[in-house]
Amino acid sequence: MEKIIEIEGLKKAFGKLQVLKGIGCAFERGGVVSILGPNASGKTTLIKSILGMVVPDEGTILFKGKPVINTFNYKRHIGYMPQIGRYPDNMKIGQLFRMVMDIRQEDTALDTDLLKEYKLESMYHKTMRTLSGGTLQKVSAALAFMFNPDVLILDEPSAGLDPFAAEALKEKIIDEKMKGRLVLVTSHILSEADEISDNILYLIEGQISFYKSLHTLKDETGEHKLSKALTKFLNLQEC
Amino acid sequence: MLKIAKYIVLDIVRSKVLIAYTLLLLAISLAIFMADADVTKGLVSITTVIMIIVPLVSIVYATTYYFNAAEFTELLVSQPISRKNILMGKFIGIGSSVLVAFVIGICIPVVIFAFSATGLTLMISGCLLTLSFVSLAFLTSTLTRDKAKGIGLALMLWFYFSILFDGLVLLFLYSFADYPLEKAMIVLAALNPIDLARILILLQLDISALMGYTGALYQQFFGSGAGVAFSLGMQALWIGVPLLLALRVFKKKDL
Numbered sequence: 377m378e379k380i381i382e383i384e385g386l387k388k389a390f391g392k393l394q395v396l397k398g399i400g401c402a403f404e405r406g407g408v409v410s411i412l413g414p415n416a417s418g419k420t421t422l423i424k425s426i427l428g429m430v431v432p433d434e435g436t437i438l439f440k441g442k443p444v445i446n447t448f449n450y451k452r453h454i455g456y457m458p459q460i461g462r463y464p465d466n467m468k469i470g471q472l473f474r475m476v477m478d479i480r481q482e483d484t485a486l487d488t489d490l491l492k493e494y495k496l497e498s499m500y501h502k503t504m505r506t507l508s509g510g511t512l513q514k515v516s517a518a519l520a521f522m523f524n525p526d527v528l529i530l531d532e533p534s535a536g537l538d539p540f541a542a543e544a545l546k547e548k549i550i551d552e553k554m555k556g557r558l559v560l561v562t563s564h565i566l567s568e569a570d571e572i573s574d575n576i577l578y579l580i581e582g583q584i585s586f587y588k589s590l591h592t593l594k595d596e597t598g599e600h601k602l603s604k605a606l607t608k609f610l611n612l613q614e615c
Numbered sequence: 616m617l618k619i620a621k622y623i624v625l626d627i628v629r630s631k632v633l634i635a636y637t638l639l640l641l642a643i644s645l646a647i648f649m650a651d652a653d654v655t656k657g658l659v660s661i662t663t664v665i666m667i668i669v670p671l672v673s674i675v676y677a678t679t680y681y682f683n684a685a686e687f688t689e690l691l692v693s694q695p696i697s698r699k700n701i702l703m704g705k706f707i708g709i710g711s712s713v714l715v716a717f718v719i720g721i722c723i724p725v726v727i728f729a730f731s732a733t734g735l736t737l738m739i740s741g742c743l744l745t746l747s748f749v750s751l752a753f754l755t756s757t758l759t760r761d762k763a764k765g766i767g768l769a770l771m772l773w774f775y776f777s778i779l780f781d782g783l784v785l786l787f788l789y790s791f792a793d794y795p796l797e798k799a800m801i802v803l804a805a806l807n808p809i810d811l812a813r814i815l816i817l818l819q820l821d822i823s824a825l826m827g828y829t830g831a832l833y834q835q836f837f838g839s840g841a842g843v844a845f846s847l848g849m850q851a852l853w854i855g856v857p858l859l860l861a862l863r864v865f866k867k868k869d870l
Contacts, residue, residue, distance in 0.1 A: 429870045
């Protein structure tokens with residue numbers, strides 16, 4: 377399989393706090409990778425480094441074989457859904473979508489599945505300030521999938537979504553995977569990761585604890601559920 | 616870049632704060648011109664007022680807006696746009712909005728009531744002053760992560776340039792009163808965009824005769840074509856240098 381993102385020796389410190397301590401891994405097309413780990417293990421920093429929102433201190437990130445740190449063109453192949461979507465207060469939903477379309481200026485057909493699924497078009501006149509947390513998440517999700525990106529990066533996507541919306545998002549993620557896209561998801565909800573993931577990347581204190589396919593992990597531990605497999609595996613490692 | 620500027624201008628128009636600033640400037644300039652038939656006196660009064668208000672509003676408004684639009688910046692950084700274009704787009708958007716407020720509030724009344732070489736100098740210096748303080752605001756905003764700190768730093772800069780600086784110059788003059796300081800004074804004036812604007816406008820008014828020997832030297836230097844060019848060039852540097860520094864910081868900043 378073609379490697380779409382390759383990371384090597386990635387290090388990042390915020391002041392004295394070393395958040396990433398040399399991360400190295402590669403992600404392939406057509407798969408869902410769940411990035412798991414306890415709080416403050418560096419999941420969001422890793423994602424933000426890939427997106428160029430955080431500038432790493434050391435290491436390289438290759439996107440389709442090209443180094444991307446301090447460049448920006450590769451971002452047209454990425455759809456990003458932030459943990460907490462924050463948008464200009466005075467802007468309306470419709471204006472936001474039109475603005476992003478205007479800025480990206482992509483010729484490809486737009487993917488409006490989620491837009492329809494979440495009935496956002498009927499809310500185009502609402503200002504961002506008045507939206508609830510869940511609706512903001514829906515807007516972020518619709519925006520991330522809109523431009524048919526090769527890579528989708530979703531930071532805690534289902535936090536704040538109602539069960540139906542979360543289900544729709546899950547289906548959408550699986551759809552996109554089938555189309556050969558790479559989906560990177562961080563999550564704390566293991567049952568969800570269990571349903572959608574192909575691979576699990578587990579971070580502890582800024583280092584990769586393991587990076588295995590879900591099958592291998594389950595086989596190695598002899599468990600059927602990700603949550604149990606994970607606990608068993610981590611206990612084994614500690615011994 | 617221009618697209619980002621366009622969306623920022625649209626957002627600023629919707630927020631109405633700048634409209635209040637425009638009306639304030641308009642009220643000041645109209646009141647001064649209506650109250651006194653002598654337009655030269657009017658221009659001096661306007662100079663005094665705008666040397667305080669214009670830098671203050673420009674730097675505080677630009678800093679506040681920069682921080683309030685932090686979400687917008689985050690959104691843009693995850694899109695395929697270079698950081699340079701994001702920052703320049705913001706500068707063009709905010710800078711042109713504050714500038715339009717100044718043009719409507721001050722320049723139009725000046726053109727109507729007191730169009731002269733002095734009036735023209737006042738308009739140009741005022742515009743450059745506005746932009747240089749927006750540029751300084753960008754520097755303070757990129758240097759700090761926290762809104763309160765950013766606005767605090769902006770206020771300190773304004774306080775330094777409009778009040779402290781003159782005090783320091785006086786102190787310098789008294790300490791080295793035994794030495795010829797005329798050339799040094801020109802260099803010192805160039806270190807403060809407000810002083811540059813003020814000297815340029817006052818020299819157009821022929822009241823520099825009241826300013827003693829240094830005034831005569833200023834007249835000789837800043838009154839000449841080369842002097843005006845030097846002064847305008849320095850004001851342009853006050854726009855460009857802080858902006859370039861802000862750009863360098865912003866390129867490496869974590870969001």
